[in-house]
Amino acid sequence: MSASTLVSTALHTDRYELTMLGAALRDGTAARRCVFELFGRRLPGGRRFGVVAGTGRLLTLLREFRFGDDELRYLKDQKVVDAATLTYLENYRFTGSIVGYREGEVYFPGSPIMTVEGTFAEAVVLETLALSVLNHDSAIATAAARMSIAAGDRPLAEMGSRRAGEESAVAAARAAYIAGFAATSNLEAGRRWGVPTMGTAAHAWTLLHDSEEDAFRSQIDALGAGTTLLVDTYDIRQGVETAVRVAGTSLGGVRIDSGDLPTVAASVRAQLDDLGATKTKITVTSDLDEFAIASLAASPIDSYGVGTSLVTGSGTPTAGMVYKLVARQDSTGAWVSVAKASTDKGSKGGRKAAFRSLRDGTATHELVSVSDGFEQLSAAAQHPEARALQIPFVTSGDFDSSAEGSTGVESARSHHAFVRDELPVRSLALSRSDPAIPTVYVDATEQRAT
Amino acid sequence: MSASTLVSTALHTDRYELTMLGAALRDGTAARRCVFELFGRRLPGGRRFGVVAGTGRLLTLLREFRFGDDELRYLKDQKVVDAATLTYLENYRFTGSIVGYREGEVYFPGSPIMTVEGTFAEAVVLETLALSVLNHDSAIATAAARMSIAAGDRPLAEMGSRRAGEESAVAAARAAYIAGFAATSNLEAGRRWGVPTMGTAAHAWTLLHDSEEDAFRSQIDALGAGTTLLVDTYDIRQGVETAVRVAGTSLGGVRIDSGDLPTVAASVRAQLDDLGATKTKITVTSDLDEFAIASLAASPIDSYGVGTSLVTGSGTPTAGMVYKLVARQDSTGAWVSVAKASTDKGSKGGRKAAFRSLRDGTATHELVSVSDGFEQLSAAAQHPEARALQIPFVTSGDFDSSAEGSTGVESARSHHAFVRDELPVRSLALSRSDPAIPTVYVDATEQRAT
Structure with missing residues (x-):
């Protein structure tokens, strides 16, 4: 440690x-x-x-x-x-x-x-x-799993450190990775827990330079054309044009952090394709949660960055x-x-032993065996068709x-x-409802008696 | 440090x-x-x-x-x-x-x-x-201030550590104290930041003992009759009766952690008074937020403990x-x-200097003076009627x-x-609305010119 x-x-x-x-x-x-x-x-x-x-x-x-x-x-x-x-x-x-x-x-x-x-x-x-x-x-992790379901095969990056207490941010990055996120922006989560880290540049990078072109050129000099350029500091259409002009058609990716994302993503994709940058990826990062991610399933987006909603458990x-x-x-x-x-x-009350009942490989019940005594885990033998938890x-x-x-x-x-x-x-399903499987309690003492 | x-x-x-x-x-x-x-x-x-x-x-x-x-x-x-x-x-x-x-x-x-x-x-x-x-x-702190307004003169204790990341819990206790809470349950917040700490017993204390009476007697032996007894593990009416029988009418307080609080508080107050424990205080701790606290203003309650809603910023x-x-x-x-x-x-854009404009001691505007230059703070002299922030x-x-x-x-x-x-x-007011005072921007450069 x-x-x-x-x-x-x-x-x-x-x-x-x-x-x-x-x-x-x-x-x-x-x-x-x-x-x-x-x-x-x-x-x-x-x-x-x-x-x-x-x-x-x-x-x-x-x-x-x-x-x-x-x-x-x-x-x-x-x-x-x-x-x-x-x-x-x-x-x-x-x-x-x-x-x-x-x-x-x-x-x-x-x-x-x-x-x-x-x-x-x-x-x-x-x-x-x-x-x-x-x-x-x-x-x-529970919120992250829902986002991961909504994102399907598209990778998710956790970027919410700034919206959580500084130690909770590290823990959140770790939890999101466990539940299916691909990476985090949080370096301490990388150092402490081995979570892959990612990130290239913020709006401040563009604003620091005398022009967007200067900023892009410098970023590519430092990180190569495979980097991701943030294109929405000024005008997105101009930003994309400048990005491809500076980086060439091998530009790795562009990031969009504002606007109506379905509209903007479609127009950026079309523009990139027109410019010949057909392999340049699009990542979006603007106030996403699992519902917004789900609504973008048909948009030409390659990956998502999620901040506030992830670290606050999405409600x-x-x-x-x-x-x-x-x-x-x-x-x-x-x-x-x-x-x-x-x-x-x-x-x-009582000590519990827990099993997930399965039928044809699909969970059907959370089976919780209750005893007042000490020898609880022996009840496992009574549920061979279930996975001990x-x-x-x-x-x-x-x-x-x-x-x-x-x-x-x-x-x-x-x-x-x-x-x-x-x-x-x-x-x-993302909608509010009952738990996907019921929790069923059984009395271990009675079971042993029968 | x-x-x-x-x-x-x-x-x-x-x-x-x-x-x-x-x-x-x-x-x-x-x-x-x-x-x-x-x-x-x-x-x-x-x-x-x-x-x-x-x-x-x-x-x-x-x-x-x-x-x-x-x-x-x-x-x-x-x-x-x-x-x-x-x-x-x-x-x-x-x-x-x-x-x-x-x-x-x-x-x-x-x-x-x-x-x-x-x-x-x-x-x-x-x-x-x-x-x-x-x-x-x-x-x-923003959530805590609203709870503090709702509680009026009744003290509030922060008890939400278990519902926040372990370091955020310490920070939350500190922030709540700054915004008007009287104490916290979090000992590390006491050690690190000097926040007063409080707390006596949980339901586990009563359940550990062979009877509620045993539990109360032991707590009073250890902490004196001035302690606060948690009376709702089994039957509240019986709990209050046992508490006063064991502690006497000098019992410091009873804590209620369940039930419909206005009903329960009124009945517990009447019972305590009937038993002669007229100075025994009532503290309530069940899923409170600023709205629940406000709704209890007319109930005979002496103090509040707030957990989850505080450490999660009440939404x-x-x-x-x-x-x-x-x-x-x-x-x-x-x-x-x-x-x-x-x-x-x-x-x-631009560097800002900020002042709170006051009239007869009451805030009227957040005055933000903007400059493109370096000498911003000199603008303070131009707003003598306002408090520099x-x-x-x-x-x-x-x-x-x-x-x-x-x-x-x-x-x-x-x-x-x-x-x-x-x-x-x-x-x-607790209802959703606009900010209480408007933010007004002034151009410091123009001001200096006039």
């Missing part, structure tokens, strides 16, 4: 996690073994499916989840916790286990995306960081997942399923690093392409 | 900034002096005003904007730039000047929120980072500001105003640190309260 990520993330935590920890250390419940489950109650925005992203990034952060001197001093000075809690935090190491959906997997309401098992003390303090990472990255900037205690041991060591009962936010990430404190780094990103990207192919055709 | 912010932000940059830099170093335009202006073309979401936030955070990051070994190695390995550009970046130090709106200031369409003057080379590479920080933080997750070249020197050293001309994204942040490479750290945050918070008081009453 590089220096730039060696930062303590331990205080990226809601104060109440540590307040509860302190009280639990006093009353002895801190040592009770617990199962926390991270899931989404619904798919926000009427989406057909969600995309899990952030898992590898989260595991990298959890591995370094430590309370250092700066963090402990702050907690002590502000009297956030008592001395016993400070001592606990100073020695904090996660010794529990985490299983969950592979990064890039699709998910549905109630899918147990991540399950954390450990003592109450070690598991409760991870809530805020786990949700921050998965809620953000999954929201972006759904957070996936809205929660992290809930679903089972715990009681004072005798017996497991008890638990869930909040009141009114509008009921959750389903959970894999181990951390086993008794040992992190499996295969989900991390750029290896993890490439693996997640491949996995996403694979699982998206399993979805029924109705999943591809 | 603490260890956790000593991270290179130099690659939080779109690739095209460095591509342009490389080409400009080749053709000599890298040394041309330029003025870049950061501004919003409009107030997104039909808001009446925007709130500038992120300035102090950005200055902290810009001061450390350096290309280290890791960054340079990546750029070299990936052939992003040539050897001459790598050498330039290795020695990069910003030697230009930055002026802008004070953090916490309100802004309108066209307000020159930040003006960066320097060589093209040193100024162009700051675009992405500057926009990332100011677009995110200002979007949050406007980015402020949509841009960073545009507005003036540059030509090859003779003369200044030239520049602006993109094409179709739908026209910007106003720009202050120096960096002068010839020297950073004024007064806007940074927790001192900067407190100062921004005070400044925001001051300037919000200057706004006309129509600014306080």
Whole structure:
């Protein structure tokens, strides 16, 4: 891991996690073994499916989840916790286990995306960081997947860094790549996660020079005729004419960042062809979202750049997942399923195992097997026709690093392409509707009994 | 500055900034002096005003904007730039000047929120980072200000960390505090920026225990009767009864996180009063935004906690500001105003000076004086009835640190309260409309001539 990520993330935590920890250390419940489950109650925005992203990034952060001197001093000075809690935090190491959906997997309401098992003390303090990472990255990946569906075979570039917090921008570039984007403008995403980067010039480049021709000539001198010239700083028709005159018919591409894109793209294509630049590509980058991309399917466009709508989740900037205690041991060591009962936010207690039921290779159900006990994963044997969705990430404190780094990103990207192919055709629609497949709960205890 | 912010932000940059830099170093335009202006073309979401936030955070990051070994190695390995550009970046130090709106200031369409003057080379590479920080933080602060208006004298707590990327969450807590929130749940925002933190317990606390009564008793043992108990895990009426029975009538507060809040708050208040807990406060935290807060004005509620809607900018997750070249020197050293001309994204060229015109202490106009030249700020003398809005942040490479750290945050918070008081009453409405005051451009050159 590089220096730039060696930062303590331990205080990226809601104060109440540590307040509860302190009280639990006093009353002895801190040592009770617990199962926390991270899931989404619904798919926000009427989406057909969600995309899990952030898992590898989260595991990298959890591995370094430590309370250092700066963090402990702050907690002590502000009297956030008592001395016993400070001592606990100073020695904090996660010794529990985490299983969950592979990064890039699709998910549905109630899918147990991540399950954390450990003592109450070690598991409760991870809530805020786990949700921050998965809620953000999954929201972006879900939007990106829809854009990728709308774009079909045409490549998409992520260019929204300037419209997101500077670290969320890096995470967004990573999530978009996992969900099918081809590249990003964000160099840190390239350095940190191996995402391919792209970009040539902005309007400032043309404005810096005494003429558009000077700007184009200089760019071609520096980057070769295969570069992409931005042609809409002044008059687009004149810009295209100048571009081909300066670069020749081997000009790599032109970028259009304004105007009514179907009209402009058609006219630029015709002009390029008239000038003999028949292989010069057209990329468009003006306020695109999945709907705009879909509406350009018949236009002569070779690639898309997407900014604001991608990094803001195209109307759904957070996936809205929660992290809930679903089972715990009681004072005798017996497991008890638990869930909040009141009114509008009921959750389903009990440990879950999840499978995607398939018929002829197409997903039909999200099958969630619920138990109150410990031996949940044995239920997998009972669903041989379904694909088991959970894999181990951390086993008794040992992190499996295969989900991390750029290896993890490439693996997640491949996995996403694979699982998206399993979805029924109705999943591809952009309109608001119900989830593409239903979530079906089965009682593992009853199953074993029958 | 603490260890956790000593991270290179130099690659939080779109690739095209460095591509342009490389080409400009080749053709000599890298040394041309330029003025870049950061501004919003409009107030997104039909808001009446925007709130500038992120300035102090950005200055902290810009001061450390350096290309280290890791960054340079990546750029070299990936052939992003040539050897001459790598050498330039290795020695990069910003030697230009930055002026802008004070953090916490309100802004309108066209307000020159930040003006960066320097060589093209040193100024162009700051675009992405500057926009990332100011677009995110200002979007949050603008939403927070509306919530603060809706809440009136009742305190607001920011609790949305789990619904935002982990670093954006810290920035959101900071921005919300500047715009009038009283506290945050985010401990890192407390440690890094001095924002007051709050929080007691989640539903998991009650579920961890064998009974709600056990949970309440333990919390009171640890935190005293002045704590706030979360009463809606099971049955709210029973929860309130148990809370007062365990804590006594000196119970500090109860928190309600579900249900129809006007109904529930009224019934909980009546129950608390009946039980003699007349001073026990009620805080509510269930999916609030500025409209929900406004609708609760007549309910017996003492404070609000806001999560998702705050950190996502309540429908406007980015402020949509841009960073545009507005003036540059030509090859003779003369200044030239520049602006993109094409179709739908026209910007106003020229250096700007900005003033808030006031009448009887109430803002009437955003007055923006435009010049093509260098001596812009002298125009201030021509508007003695108006408040000058720009202050120096960096002068010839020297950073004024007064806007940074927790001192900067407190100062921004005070400044925001001051300037919000200057706004006309129509600014306080939550409905979509035009900006509360118009932006009026005047030609500084003509003014001086008359």
